[in-house]
Amino acid sequence: MSTTVTEVQTLHLQPQGDGQTAVRSNEPIKANDDGAYRYAHLLPHFSKDTYPPLAPFAHADPGLRAISHPNPRAFLDSATKIVDLTPKLGTEIHGVQLVSLDDNAKDQLALEVAKRGLLVFRNQQDFIDSGPDFYLQWGRYFGRLHIHPTSGHPEGYPEIHLVYKDANSSYNFQYDDSTTSTVWHSDVSYELQPPGLTTFFLLSQPRTGGDTLFTSQVSTLQKLSPPFVAFLRTLTAVHSGAEQAAFSRAGRRGGVVRREPVETVHPVVRKHPATGEEALYVNKQFTRRIVGFKREESENILKFLYDHIERAGDLQARVKWEPGTVVLWDNRVTGHSAIVDYHESGERRHGARIAPQAEKPIPALDGLKLDD
Numbered sequence: 523m524s525t526t527v528t529e530v531q532t533l534h535l536q537p538q539g540d541g542q543t544a545v546r547s548n549e550p551i552k553a554n555d556d557g558a559y560r561y562a563h564l565l566p567h568f569s570k571d572t573y574p575p576l577a578p579f580a581h582a583d584p585g586l587r588a589i590s591h592p593n594p595r596a597f598l599d600s601a602t603k604i605v606d607l608t609p610k611l612g613t614e615i616h617g618v619q620l621v622s623l624d625d626n627a628k629d630q631l632a633l634e635v636a637k638r639g640l641l642v643f644r645n646q647q648d649f650i651d652s653g654p655d656f657y658l659q660w661g662r663y664f665g666r667l668h669i670h671p672t673s674g675h676p677e678g679y680p681e682i683h684l685v686y687k688d689a690n691s692s693y694n695f696q697y698d699d700s701t702t703s704t705v706w707h708s709d710v711s712y713e714l715q716p717p718g719l720t721t722f723f724l725l726s727q728p729r730t731g732g733d734t735l736f737t738s739q740v741s742t743l744q745k746l747s748p749p750f751v752a753f754l755r756t757l758t759a760v761h762s763g764a765e766q767a768a769f770s771r772a773g774r775r776g777g778v779v780r781r782e783p784v785e786t787v788h789p790v791v792r793k794h795p796a797t798g799e800e801a802l803y804v805n806k807q808f809t810r811r812i813v814g815f816k817r818e819e820s821e822n823i824l825k826f827l828y829d830h831i832e833r834a835g836d837l838q839a840r841v842k843w844e845p846g847t848v849v850l851w852d853n854r855v856t857g858h859s860a861i862v863d864y865h866e867s868g869e870r871r872h873g874a875r876i877a878p879q880a881e882k883p884i885p886a887l888d889g890l891k892l893d894d
């Protein structure tokens with residue numbers, strides 16, 4: 523790997539005596555005393571390990587445990603500032619330290635992420651600096667950790683999915699021949715049990731740019747007419763990991779495919795196990811066709827839905843990263859896209875994702891047949 527670990531392009535964090543972290547933007551420091559990259563131990567590693575197919579497992583949603591709590595938002599009692607990013611999607615929270623949450627609070631967190639789709643926690647440097655063993659412990663509370671079939675991970679920690687780009691290298695799944703870097707998707711939706719509550723943070727970021735877009739798939743569904751929604755509830759679609767694997771097999775990313783790609787049939791409208799909310803569950807990156815339809819029928823309906831998702835700026839939120847930010851989203855009811863607008867700067871963007879798998883998507887229509 524050609525990555526240089528001495529190049530320092532990240533923002534400066536100054537730990538304070540009160541355990542909080544003061545953030546000074548646009549100060550390109552952050553290095554150890556010897557000048558080495560502070561998170562060099564978390565740089566992407568592409569082991570040649572191979573994995574068997576994922577086996578089904580029973581998922582108990584942690585958000586369900588919080589529903590009977592007298593105050594399911596008690597974990598926010600210490601918050602100093604809570605700002606809803608948009609009316610229906612996303613909340614930014616200051617003053618709550620994720621690293622300190624007990625199990626009861628984690629259940630509440632899971633329910634709140636399910637309700638708001640996206641939570642943005644600022645000043646979480648202690649969480650980020652707790653290291654990879656802590657990341658695993660954190661994620662395992664919410665479900666069995668997904669091991670990505672093709673991405674880079676810190677050496678010895680395959681459960682931690684990394685995104686990485688710097689002046690010399692990119693280990694992300696992205697194409698350079700498109701007019702846009704925007705690709706709306708739900709992570710690894712081709713799995714039989716795709717991730718639910720997902721945690722993501724940046725270890726290093728450009729001075730500006732590299733924001734992340736989110737959309738509410740509950741809201742995109744609600745924008746459609748009731749008869750059309752009733753029709754969509756009757757549909758299933760094939761989601762495929764084949765293209766992502768082929769990208770790596772062509773020698774890009776890290777060039778490894780550790781688990782053979784799968785195709786899975788999911789309902790086009792799924793229901794969240796804790797909130798009961800219905801969400802549109804197709805995405806341009808991984809959904810390939812509607813089961814039982816002629817090719818033109820499938821292509822036109824999916825194109826309509828993708829256009830609808832992409833056009834709905836009124837249903838979207840945009841996270842601008844600050845050092846110390848930890849973002850959680852519910853991958854079952856939201857879509858997201860990276861924004862690659864910083865490559866000319868040559869700056870490093872290095873992020874880590876912890877993705878516990880959730881239940882097999884629950885169809886909104888009882889008894890919907892899920893065969894190809």
Ligand SMILES: [Fe+2]
Nearest residue numbers: 707708709858
């Ligand atoms: Fe993603």
